[in-house]
Amino acid sequence: xxxxxxxxxxxxxxxxxxxxxxxxxxxxxxxxxxxxxxxxxxxxxxxxxxxxxxxxxxxxxxxxxxxxxxxxxxxxxxxxxxxxxxxxxxxxxxxxxxxxxxxxxxxxxxxxxxxxxxxxxxxxxxxxxxxxxxxxxxxxxxxxxxxxxxxxxxxxxxxxxxxxxxxxxxxxxxxxxxxxxxxxxxxxxxxxxxxxxxxxxxxxxxxxxxxxxxxxxxxxxxxxxxxxxxxxxxxxxxxxxxxxxxxxxxxxxxxxxxxxxxxxxxxxxxxxxxxxxxxxxxxxxxxxxxxxxxxxxxxxxxxxxxxxxxxxxxxxxxxxxxxxxxxxxxxxxxxxxxxxxxxxxxx
Amino acid sequence: xxxxxxxxxxxxxxxxxxxxxxxxxxxxxxxxxxxxxxxxxxxxxxxxxxxxxxxxxxxxxxxxxxxxxxxxxxxxxxxxxxxxxxxxxxxxxxxxxxxxxxxxxxxxxxxxxxxxxxxxxxxxxxxxxxxxxxxxxxxxxxxxxxxxxxxxxxxxxxxxxxxxxxxxxxxxxxxxxxxxxxxxxxxxxxxxxxxxxxxxxxxxxxxxxxxxxxxxxxxxxxxxxxxxxxxxxxxxxxxxxxxxxxxxxxxxxxxxxxxxxxxxxxxxxxxxxxxxxxxxxxxxxxxxxxxxxxxxxxxxxxxxxxxxxxxxxxxxxxxxxxxxxxxxxxxxxxxxxxxxxxxxxxxxxxxxxxxxxxxxxxxxxxxxxxxxxxxxxxxxxxxxxxxxxxxxxxxxxxxxxxxxxxxxxxxxxxxxxxxxxxxxxxxxxxxxxxxxxxxxxxxxxxxxxxxxxxxxxxxxxxxxxxxxxxxxxxxxxxxxxxxxxxxxxxxxxxxxxxxxxxxxxxxxxxxxxxxxxxxxxxxxxxxxxxxxxxxxxxxxxxxxxxxxxxxxxxxxxxxxxxxxxxxxxxxxxxxxxxxxxxxxxxxxxxxxxxxxxxxxxxxxxxxxxxxx
Numbered sequence: 001x002x003x004x005x006x007x008x009x010x011x012x013x014x015x016x017x018x019x020x021x022x023x024x025x026x027x028x029x030x031x032x033x034x035x036x037x038x039x040x041x042x043x044x045x046x047x048x049x050x051x052x053x054x055x056x057x058x059x060x061x062x063x064x065x066x067x068x069x070x071x072x073x074x075x076x077x078x079x080x081x082x083x084x085x086x087x088x089x090x091x092x093x094x095x096x097x098x099x100x101x102x103x104x105x106x107x108x109x110x111x112x113x114x115x116x117x118x119x120x121x122x123x124x125x126x127x128x129x130x131x132x133x134x135x136x137x138x139x140x141x142x143x144x145x146x147x148x149x150x151x152x153x154x155x156x157x158x159x160x161x162x163x164x165x166x167x168x169x170x171x172x173x174x175x176x177x178x179x180x181x182x183x184x185x186x187x188x189x190x191x192x193x194x195x196x197x198x199x200x201x202x203x204x205x206x207x208x209x210x211x212x213x214x215x216x217x218x219x220x221x222x223x224x225x226x227x228x229x230x231x232x233x234x235x236x237x238x239x240x241x242x243x244x245x246x247x248x249x250x251x252x253x254x255x256x257x258x259x260x261x262x263x264x265x266x267x268x269x270x271x272x273x274x275x276x277x278x279x280x281x282x283x284x285x286x287x288x289x290x291x292x293x294x295x296x297x298x299x300x301x302x303x304x305x306x307x308x309x310x311x312x313x314x315x316x317x318x319x320x321x322x323x324x325x326x327x328x329x330x331x332x333x334x335x336x337x338x339x340x341x342x343x344x345x346x347x
Numbered sequence: 348x349x350x351x352x353x354x355x356x357x358x359x360x361x362x363x364x365x366x367x368x369x370x371x372x373x374x375x376x377x378x379x380x381x382x383x384x385x386x387x388x389x390x391x392x393x394x395x396x397x398x399x400x401x402x403x404x405x406x407x408x409x410x411x412x413x414x415x416x417x418x419x420x421x422x423x424x425x426x427x428x429x430x431x432x433x434x435x436x437x438x439x440x441x442x443x444x445x446x447x448x449x450x451x452x453x454x455x456x457x458x459x460x461x462x463x464x465x466x467x468x469x470x471x472x473x474x475x476x477x478x479x480x481x482x483x484x485x486x487x488x489x490x491x492x493x494x495x496x497x498x499x500x501x502x503x504x505x506x507x508x509x510x511x512x513x514x515x516x517x518x519x520x521x522x523x524x525x526x527x528x529x530x531x532x533x534x535x536x537x538x539x540x541x542x543x544x545x546x547x548x549x550x551x552x553x554x555x556x557x558x559x560x561x562x563x564x565x566x567x568x569x570x571x572x573x574x575x576x577x578x579x580x581x582x583x584x585x586x587x588x589x590x591x592x593x594x595x596x597x598x599x600x601x602x603x604x605x606x607x608x609x610x611x612x613x614x615x616x617x618x619x620x621x622x623x624x625x626x627x628x629x630x631x632x633x634x635x636x637x638x639x640x641x642x643x644x645x646x647x648x649x650x651x652x653x654x655x656x657x658x659x660x661x662x663x664x665x666x667x668x669x670x671x672x673x674x675x676x677x678x679x680x681x682x683x684x685x686x687x688x689x690x691x692x693x694x695x696x697x698x699x700x701x702x703x704x705x706x707x708x709x710x711x712x713x714x715x716x717x718x719x720x721x722x723x724x725x726x727x728x729x730x731x732x733x734x735x736x737x738x739x740x741x742x743x744x745x746x747x748x749x750x751x752x753x754x755x756x757x758x759x760x761x762x763x764x765x766x767x768x769x770x771x772x773x774x775x776x777x778x779x780x781x782x783x784x785x786x787x788x789x790x791x792x793x794x795x796x797x798x799x800x801x802x803x804x805x806x807x808x809x810x811x812x813x814x815x816x817x818x819x820x821x822x823x824x825x826x827x828x829x830x831x832x833x834x835x836x837x838x839x840x841x842x843x844x845x846x847x848x849x850x851x852x853x854x855x856x857x858x859x860x861x862x863x864x865x866x867x868x869x870x871x872x873x874x875x876x877x878x879x880x881x882x883x884x885x886x887x888x889x890x891x892x893x894x895x896x897x898x899x900x901x902x903x904x905x906x907x908x909x910x911x912x913x914x915x916x917x918x919x920x921x922x923x924x925x926x927x928x929x930x931x932x933x934x935x936x937x938x939x940x941x942x943x944x945x946x947x948x949x950x951x952x953x954x955x956x957x958x959x
Contacts, residue, residue, distance in 0.1 A: 047801040073671065
């Protein structure tokens with residue numbers, strides 16, 4: 001065994017990081033670098049692929065192989081990288097505009113195919129690089145330079161899309177909580193298949209405080225539910241609140257009130273194939289519910305890149321054609337002999 | 348028994364034509380393959396509607412398959428058919444203008460009823476008079492009822508019985524042209540191996556058609572076309588799309604790279620995707636993407652990861668891929684883009700041929716975005732140009748657009764099978780020394796950068812669509828952008844060092860040079876050959892390399908008094924040549940009918956130019 005002890009430093013490139021001071025991207029990158037350092041994967045086997053947007057500058061700041069591509073297409077490019085070499089650890093960095101607007105089609109198909117790629121979706125609910133237009137995750141009525149009177153459309157909820165596309169892994173984190181981010185990135189990396197991690201990210205310039213209702217230290221305990229597989233879904237400063245499932249709906253209850261005990265509280269099963277409860281957790285919004293964080297869904301399923309290699313292996317076990325010469329001479333061929341002076345095409 | 352009239356011919360053109368559900372493509376293909384196996388040279392042209400099943404019996408639903416075969420080398424599927432097989436009145440109407448004067452029309456007389464005449468929009472009950480075909484030799488054969496009679500003891504339903512009527516026509520044509528039936532029988536046995544009744548029924552009908560010709564020989568002339576004198580070797584028939592697929596496979600094997608195809612189905616390019624999907628045995632990875640953009644971008648990803656990466660498409664798909672091809676230009680990654688051209692703009696004429704994507708291939712991207720553009724000129728040489736496109740991409744770290752077209756892609760011809768040993772080596776520019784590696788350090792001769800891909804230790808680097816300096820670091824420096832723009836353009840131009848010079852067919856100087864590119868080769872060479880036989884001072888130069896042009900192009904052009912550029916568009920190559928070499932005057936012959944040139948059209952335009 002080669003000793004693969006890396007530190008965060010081993011994953012930083014020489015390029016000067018040019019995100020705005022205070023941007024949430026710094027913390028997310030730090031968590032990614034910490035995760036990679038601990039994965040036991042040789043440095044040269046990482047490939048970081050991004051599209052276009054502030055977050056997509058990410059590969060330049062990494063010391064790994066990296067490819068900063070074009071708007072919306074990172075999912076398809078990352079797919080090509082992984083299929084060409086399934087041995088690589090492929091990370092895709094994208095934003096709400098890149099993955100859910102211009103790249104929506106590639107996003108859902110990457111998830112549906114379940115290609116083993118770790119997709120980190122920076123969700124700041126704004127177009128930052130183009131200086132502040134509303135995005136497909138901006139709330140209805142959101143005012144921006146291109147919606148001065150408020151938008152008249154509803155946003156995507158990224159986890160809904162992932163579930164709708166038959167996603168096998170969905171997690172949510174928040175930029176400021178590096179520990180949580182690292183923990184879900186580690187789970188995403190371990191998961192075989194497409195892992196989608198939505199990170200709520202703050203754009204200090206164009207959408208500052210967009211997630212502050214969730215992150216507010218005074219209310220954080222009541223407004224965030226950190227899900228852990230096998231553990232009860234409790235939250236609140238004293239873990240005094242929990243979730244129950246009644247009449248096909250989630251409900252917040254107080255433990256010890258109205259006859260609810262800790263035994264009534266739902267226990268998180270991220271591996272449940274039926275997505276009903278996962279979807280309900282993803283949909284939880286303030287003020288009626290806390291926002292769910294952590295690994296919400298993590299189920300096993302056939303993985304495209306592995307199946308592709310398996311199919312090639314199976315066909316090759318039984319193959320009759322082993323090289324191009326054999327292919328060219330397979331099927332109907334005939335010999336021409338005894339012709340001395342062939343016609344020529346010359347005029 | 349009376350002796351049948353036997354006509355000996357140099358070359359014969361046959362057109363099978365019927366409803367798109369009548370199995371005319373299969374009939375034509377089987378006849379062509381049986382003919383090629385006899386040693387005739389062939390060239391085929393499937394001409395089918397874009398609807399899978401247009402309304403039955405209508406002119407819009409007519410599907411045709413034309414084949415020319417001969418005792419000499421055959422370069423085109425023929426201008427006009429000597430024999431037309433028409434399965435219904437609509438087929439007569441659709442093909443009236445494609446029959447050789449004095450040609451023979453064999454038709455299913457059963458289908459010439461009031462209903463079908465009406466469906467084909469005939470006003471009277473005489474289809475031939477309405478189409479001015481009175482002087483043609485017409486052979487009515489009650490194909491439908493003879494097929495029913497033939498299969499009456501098989502216990503098949505009416506629909507299944509009538510599905511076999513194409514075999515009756517095929518049997519009859521095989522008799523007319525002295526083709527043995529064994530190849531066709533073998534095919535049927537294989538194709539319907541699981542349905543012995545179907546095999547038996549089809550073979551019965553095939554033989555009955557053949558015997559019908561023999562019995563009724565007082566009315567059908569039999570043609571004899573002796574085998575062509577062609578070079579010794581092992582042959583097979585191949586169409587352009589298969590040849591393209593196999594050329595890519597050959598390049599992958601030769602270069603030691605895995606082959607990756609990212610593609611989205613589109614007529615008429617889809618056959619390349621299916622042909623390569625069959626080749627898991629050779630380790631090909633095919634990826635049917637969610638759209639055209641994902642087709643090319645997945646390929647770019649695979650190229651970044653070290654594969655010989657390809658995307659295949661047709662005109663509208665090329666438009667969608669434009670931005671991504673620009674990324675390959677900027678990232679300087681090897682990429683092969685195959686464009687099987689069809690009639691445009693927009694959805695245009697999906698099943699018809701055209702050469703109208705030339706300027707799109709050259710210029711259809713944002714910014715200064717040069718790519719190599721190569722064009723195949725016959726169905727079988729698609730193999731060679733797919734190989735060559737891959738070689739250029741891998742050795743020069745550049746996207747290469749390979750142009751074929753619907754006529755080449757679907758057309759087939761006999762092909763002398765090459766061996767891998769005789770193909771040139773391909774040496775991808777894989778980086779060797781991590782200490783000396785810089786992402787955009789260039790070879791001083793070719794200007795190509797080195798290729799290092801994930802998994803190669805010590806070469807970790809970042810690339811992207813932003814302008815960069817030699818190390819790959821993003822650079823907005825103005826001088827650097829100018830320099831890199833010139834590098835990218837000159838890198839493409841220096842590909843001229845690895846392509847052959849332009850050859851002239853005929854004399855190296857003279858009155859008229861007929862210039863063409865890509866899929867018009869067969870018709871142009873045939874026309875020039877006939878003109879030269881007539882003593883006309885005409886030569887032919889055909890381009891397979893569009894960007895860059897062969898180095899000696901100006902030298903060749905300078906030796907002729909007149910240059911006529913013939914192409915299936917409004918003059919795209921001519922305008923490109925005017926831009927590249929404004930010192931010459933270019934006459935034009937253009938056609939936009941969704942069809943190849945005819946030899947005669949080319950000759951007429953040259954006659955006119957000789958008179959001027």
